[in-house]
Amino acid sequence: MTRLTIDGLTKRFGEVTAVDDLSLEIAEGELVSLLGPSGCGKTTTLRSIAGFVQPDAGAILFDGADITALAPERRNIGMVFQNYALFPHMTVRENLRFGLEMRRIGRQEITNRIDNVLDIIQLTGLEDRYPRQLSGGQQQRVALARALVIEPRVLLLDEPLANLDAKLREEMRFFIRSLQKRVGITTVYVTHDQSEAMVISDRIVVMFDGRIRQVGDATQIYSHPVDREVADFIGLSNCIDGRVKSQTDDGRYTVETPLGDIRCRSALTLPVGASATIVVRPESIRLERNQSGDGNVNSILGTVLDRFFLGNMAGYRVVCTDDRVIQVREEPWHASAVGDEVWCVFASDLAWIIRQ
Amino acid sequence: MTVEPERLRLPRALVAREIGHRVIAWLRANSALLLILPTLVFLGCFLVAPYVSMLVMSFRNPSTTSVFAPGYTFANYGRALSDPYYLEVLAETIAFGLVTTAVCAIIGYPVAYHLARTQSRLKGFLYVCVLSPLLVGVVVRCYGWIILLANNGLINNAVKKLGLFPGGLKLMYNAFGVGVGLVHVFLPFMILPILSAIQSIDPALEEAAQSLGASRTRTVLRVVMPLSLPGIQAGAILVFVLTISAYVIPVLLGALKVKIMPTLVVQLLIDAFLWPFGAALAFILAASGAVVVYIFIRVTGHLMKGVV
Numbered sequence: 001m002t003r004l005t006i007d008g009l010t011k012r013f014g015e016v017t018a019v020d021d022l023s024l025e026i027a028e029g030e031l032v033s034l035l036g037p038s039g040c041g042k043t044t045t046l047r048s049i050a051g052f053v054q055p056d057a058g059a060i061l062f063d064g065a066d067i068t069a070l071a072p073e074r075r076n077i078g079m080v081f082q083n084y085a086l087f088p089h090m091t092v093r094e095n096l097r098f099g100l101e102m103r104r105i106g107r108q109e110i111t112n113r114i115d116n117v118l119d120i121i122q123l124t125g126l127e128d129r130y131p132r133q134l135s136g137g138q139q140q141r142v143a144l145a146r147a148l149v150i151e152p153r154v155l156l157l158d159e160p161l162a163n164l165d166a167k168l169r170e171e172m173r174f175f176i177r178s179l180q181k182r183v184g185i186t187t188v189y190v191t192h193d194q195s196e197a198m199v200i201s202d203r204i205v206v207m208f209d210g211r212i213r214q215v216g217d218a219t220q221i222y223s224h225p226v227d228r229e230v231a232d233f234i235g236l237s238n239c240i241d242g243r244v245k246s247q248t249d250d251g252r253y254t255v256e257t258p259l260g261d262i263r264c265r266s267a268l269t270l271p272v273g274a275s276a277t278i279v280v281r282p283e284s285i286r287l288e289r290n291q292s293g294d295g296n297v298n299s300i301l302g303t304v305l306d307r308f309f310l311g312n313m314a315g316y317r318v319v320c321t322d323d324r325v326i327q328v329r330e331e332p333w334h335a336s337a338v339g340d341e342v343w344c345v346f347a348s349d350l351a352w353i354i355r356q
Numbered sequence: 357m358t359v360e361p362e363r364l365r366l367p368r369a370l371v372a373r374e375i376g377h378r379v380i381a382w383l384r385a386n387s388a389l390l391l392i393l394p395t396l397v398f399l400g401c402f403l404v405a406p407y408v409s410m411l412v413m414s415f416r417n418p419s420t421t422s423v424f425a426p427g428y429t430f431a432n433y434g435r436a437l438s439d440p441y442y443l444e445v446l447a448e449t450i451a452f453g454l455v456t457t458a459v460c461a462i463i464g465y466p467v468a469y470h471l472a473r474t475q476s477r478l479k480g481f482l483y484v485c486v487l488s489p490l491l492v493g494v495v496v497r498c499y500g501w502i503i504l505l506a507n508n509g510l511i512n513n514a515v516k517k518l519g520l521f522p523g524g525l526k527l528m529y530n531a532f533g534v535g536v537g538l539v540h541v542f543l544p545f546m547i548l549p550i551l552s553a554i555q556s557i558d559p560a561l562e563e564a565a566q567s568l569g570a571s572r573t574r575t576v577l578r579v580v581m582p583l584s585l586p587g588i589q590a591g592a593i594l595v596f597v598l599t600i601s602a603y604v605i606p607v608l609l610g611a612l613k614v615k616i617m618p619t620l621v622v623q624l625l626i627d628a629f630l631w632p633f634g635a636a637l638a639f640i641l642a643a644s645g646a647v648v649v650y651i652f653i654r655v656t657g658h659l660m661k662g663v664v
Contacts, residue, residue: 081560083558087564150569
C-alpha cells in the first residue's frame with residue numbers, strides 16, 4: 001500500500017490557475033474524494049497524480065519518493081476514466097491483459113489474474129465480448145478491473161459514475177467502495193456529486209477555484225462547513241448573517257440577527273461585535289405551534305409559504321418577518337399548512353457559525 | 357365543319373393537362389431524384405459512355421488500316437495475357453503501386469498523427485503544408501523535381517562538388533525518380549483520411565494505455581494504429597489506385613524508361629494506333645487493380661473486426 005503526498009501542487013493554463021498551491025496527504029488504503037464544481041481543479045489534480053499534467057510547481061510523492069518527473073507509464077497507477085476509455089478493438093479479456101502484457105508478466109500469471117479479477121467484478125463468461133456489446137454498468141466494471149488487475153500503487157477515478165443512470169449509480173457506489181476496501185488500495189476519487197462523495201469516501205476534499213476549502217469526513221463537511229460556499233455546495237442550507245453579541249462558558253455564541261438572537265456553536269474564535277454567518281440545515285429545523293422555552297433552543301417566527309411532499313420528508317418554505325425564506329425538511333406527515341403561523345425551532349448545537 | 361377542330365382540341369388539352377399533372381405528381385414524390393439528375397446525366401455522358409465504348413473497343417478486331425476491323429474477338433485479351441512482356445509490366449505496375457503506397461503510409465502516418473493531436477496555433481498552416489503538393493500543377497511540380505534530380509541537377513552537382521559520388525547519382529529516369537514524384541503528390545491522399553480517423557479516436561484511450569504502462573510507441577502501435585486502420589485503408593486504396601493509373605509524372609520523371617501500364621497503354625493507343633489491344637490492356641490493368649484493392653479490403657477488414 002502506498003501513501004500519497006501532494007505538496008504545493010500548482011498548475012496554470014494560460015491566465016487561469018487551475019490548481020493553486022494544493023497540499024494533501026492521503027494515507028495508505030484511504031479513499032479520498034476531490035469534490036467541487038466543474039472548473040475547481042479537481043480533475044487537473046487527479047491528472048497531475050496520473051502524470052498526464054505536468055505541474056508548474058509542487059510535487060507528487062508516493063511513499064515519500066518524488067515521482068513528479070516520472071512518465072505516466074512508469075508511475076504504476078490504475079486509472080478509471082469518465083467514459084471508461086476501454087479499447088474498442090479489444091475484447092474484455094484483451095483489455096484486461098493489456099496492462100499485464102506491458103509489465104511482461106508470465107502467461108500463466110496473466111490468466112490467473114484475469115480469471116480472478118473477472119470473478120471479482122462478476123463478469124465471468126463475458127470475457128470474449130467487445131466493449132460495445134456490454135451495458136454501461138458492465139463497461140464500468142471492466143474499466144475498474146482493468147485498472148486494478150495491474151495491482152497499481154494508487155487507484156485514480158475520474159467521475160467514474162457520471163455516465164450511468166441514477167439507479168445503477170447508487171449500486172456502483174457501494175460496489176466501488178467494497179472493492180476498494182477489499183483490495184485495500186489508496187484511492188483518489190473525483191466527483192462533483194456530493195452524495196456520491198459522502199457515501200464512498202473516508203475523507204472528502206472540497207475544492208473551489210483550485211484551492212482546498214475544507215477537508216473532513218462526510219459528517220464534518222455536512223454539519224460543520226467552513227463557509228457559505230461549502231455549505232451551499234454540500235446539500236441545502238439556510239444562512240443567516242448577524243453580529244456576535246456574547247460568548248458563554250460552554251463555547252456557544254449568541255448572535256444578533258434580524259430574526260432575533262440565535263444561540264449557536266462555532267469552530268472559530270470570534271470577538272464580540274464581529275460579523276458572523278450562521279448556517280442551519282433544513283432538516284435540523286422543526287416547525288412548532290409554540291416558541292420553545294429552552295434557552296439553548298432557537299425559535300424564529302414565520303408563515304408557511306409552500307409545502308411540498310418529497311416522499312421521505314415534507315418540504316416547507318417559511319417566510320420570516322424580514323421576508324427571508326427559510327427551507328425546512330419536516331417529517332412527511334407533518335401537518336402545518338400554507339398560511340399557518342409557525343415557529344422554526346432548532347437546537348443551538350445544530351446552528352453553526354461559518355466564515356463569511 | 358368549323359366545329360370539328362374545336363372538338364378535337366378540347367380532349368387533347370385535357371389529355372395534355374392530365375399528363376402534366378402526373379409528371380408533376382411523380383416529380384413531387386421523387387424530388388430527391390431530380391436533384392441528382394444533373395450529376396447522373398453528366399456521369400452518364402462523360403464517364404459511363406466512354407468506359408462502355410472502351411470496353412466494346414477492347415473486343416473489336418484489330419485492323420492495320422483503320423481504328424478497328426468489323427467483328428468481335430477475345431484475341432486482344434488472349435494476346436495480352438499470354439505475352440510475358442505485358443504480364444511483367446503489369447506485375448511491375450502493381451508492385452510499384454504497392455511500394456509507393458507503403459512509402460506514403462510510412463511517411464504520412466506520423467504527420468497525420470501529429471496533425472491530429474497538435475494543439476499548436478500553426479495547425480492551419482500545417483494543413484496547408486500537407487496540401488501544398490496539390491496546389492502546384494503537375495508539370496510545374498515535375499520540372500521542380502527535374503531541377504533537383506537531373507544528372508546535372510542540384511543534388512548531383514552538390515554531391516559531385518563534395519566528391520562523394522564522382523560518377524553522380526542516378527536519381528531520375530528510373531523508378532526512384534518516378535516514385536519520388538508520385539509519393540510527393542499522393543501523400544495528402546494518405547494523410548487526410550488517416551488524420552480524420554485519428555481525430556475520431558478518444559485521446560483518453562491513449563491516456564488509458566499509458567496509465568496501464570504502455571510507452572508512447574507502444575500506445576501508438578497497440579491502440580492508435582489499429583483504431584485508425586479505416587483511415588489507413590482508405591488512404592492506401594486512394595494512393596494505390598492513383599499510382600497504378602498515373603501517367604504524367606512517369607512520363608516526365610521516368611521518360612518512358614520506367615515501363616508501367618499507363619504509359620504503355622498510351623503508347624499503344626497513340627503511337628502504335630492499336631486501339632482494341634490498348635483498350636484490352638487498360639481493362640486488364642483496371643481489373644488487376646480492383647482485385648488487389650478487393651484483397652486488401654478483405655485483409656484489412658479482418659484486422660478491423662473490433663474497430664468498426
